[in-house]
Amino acid sequence: MAILVIAEHDNTSIKAATLNAVTAAGKIGGDVHLLIAGSACAAAVASAARISGVSKVLLADAPQYADQVSENLAVLVVAQVSAYGHLLAAATTSGKNFMPRVAALLDVAQISEIVAVESTDTFVRPIYAGNVLATVQSADAIKVITVRTTAFEAAGEDGNASTENLPSGPDLVQSKVVGRELTKSERPELTAAKVIVSGGRGMGSGDNFHKLLEPLADLLGAAVGASRAAVDAGYAPNDYQVGQTGKIVAPQLYIAVGISGAIQHLAGMKDSKVIVAINKDAEAPIFQVADYGLVGDLFEVVPALQAALA
Amino acid sequence: MNWPQATFASKVVVAAAQATVTREIDGGLETVEVPLPAVVTVDLRLNEPRYATLPNIMKAKKKPLETTNPAALGVDVTPRLKTLKVAEPAKRSAGLKVADAADLVMKLKTEAKVI
Numbered sequence: 001m002a003i004l005v006i007a008e009h010d011n012t013s014i015k016a017a018t019l020n021a022v023t024a025a026g027k028i029g030g031d032v033h034l035l036i037a038g039s040a041c042a043a044a045v046a047s048a049a050r051i052s053g054v055s056k057v058l059l060a061d062a063p064q065y066a067d068q069v070s071e072n073l074a075v076l077v078v079a080q081v082s083a084y085g086h087l088l089a090a091a092t093t094s095g096k097n098f099m100p101r102v103a104a105l106l107d108v109a110q111i112s113e114i115v116a117v118e119s120t121d122t123f124v125r126p127i128y129a130g131n132v133l134a135t136v137q138s139a140d141a142i143k144v145i146t147v148r149t150t151a152f153e154a155a156g157e158d159g160n161a162s163t164e165n166l167p168s169g170p171d172l173v174q175s176k177v178v179g180r181e182l183t184k185s186e187r188p189e190l191t192a193a194k195v196i197v198s199g200g201r202g203m204g205s206g207d208n209f210h211k212l213l214e215p216l217a218d219l220l221g222a223a224v225g226a227s228r229a230a231v232d233a234g235y236a237p238n239d240y241q242v243g244q245t246g247k248i249v250a251p252q253l254y255i256a257v258g259i260s261g262a263i264q265h266l267a268g269m270k271d272s273k274v275i276v277a278i279n280k281d282a283e284a285p286i287f288q289v290a291d292y293g294l295v296g297d298l299f300e301v302v303p304a305l306q307a308a309l310a
Numbered sequence: 311m312n313w314p315q316a317t318f319a320s321k322v323v324v325a326a327a328q329a330t331v332t333r334e335i336d337g338g339l340e341t342v343e344v345p346l347p348a349v350v351t352v353d354l355r356l357n358e359p360r361y362a363t364l365p366n367i368m369k370a371k372k373k374p375l376e377t378t379n380p381a382a383l384g385v386d387v388t389p390r391l392k393t394l395k396v397a398e399p400a401k402r403s404a405g406l407k408v409a410d411a412a413d414l415v416m417k418l419k420t421e422a423k424v425i
Contacts, residue, residue: 069342071315093335093336094335097315127396132396132398133398135393135397136392137391138391139392172314174348175316177342178341183338189337237338238320238334238339239334239337245354275402276418288403290404293405293406294409304412308411308415
């Protein structure tokens, strides 16, 4: 049976998280098809067809898919299900929005945030905030799976898949997107960044957060993240949050500045390749996971770091 | 139930026939309108939960408790997922401490080779 990956896109390009989901699908084994539900999304389809490992792109192009609202998308996905044994999506806020609905409509148990594929019905997923890895076997005929993107490499872009048009499903006229306020940034996206500079409560204020971390991030070509403490204190917007209730990241280099390292924060970044911690408290738990620890006042260390990098 | 849904809500405004929900999505915020009834799941920043006071806890203990079972509700609760094993993920060990920023940059460049 083929595997269907539901693409996340903005009608012009495919979101990077989809590439990781395609890799996970490849590990299950079988033909990988990619579903794009959108409106006037030819550009997204063109880039989808180039993703390595995808043998066919299914396109449903209709106005009701412009914002990919979950009700319409879930019904469309369920309509395709007879040809597939596995449905996959990245565990992003989009995937976590519509996939449970798909699972409910099919009356199957979703397997969430898998980090490894053991066989066609057995997967590894983190439980207890990533402190335990559970290997689970699904007895459902159709496996509805979300993929933790940091656990799989991104698929390459040297494929050449054919495109097939799907009849679009009904417009259920349920939830309707009336506005989006997207954080505009020249910096890379947190979940896709190679380097992340992250600040915690130790930054002291929102001003310090921006004045100290942003220049450092720009020097490194890094994304800026934050701990929950910093977000709750209003130093940084909500979507900067790294951790159990925020984004799960695994960059090549993670620099934690003024972050003590609560277990919920560690759950979101401990798969980073190299972790650097800068904190004035030598006993802070962040040092137990850091490859390089620097005990010192961040207000002196960060400018010095900048000077050393410049 | 085929009801509309709004997930990751950080703000909910309920009007007569519809709710306006601000959702936290990966790139920022999204506002959706859903006709009611709807299923809304909430994000941690929606509100401050109120804590039960001791007198209320005592009062709650006196409330009648209705017991039912899955069969009476017509649902099948046979687990579809079987946990085969659980394992601890590879632990990270504490690395080394560096003296100052210059040392850190040098180590990142030569040892870790990440910048």
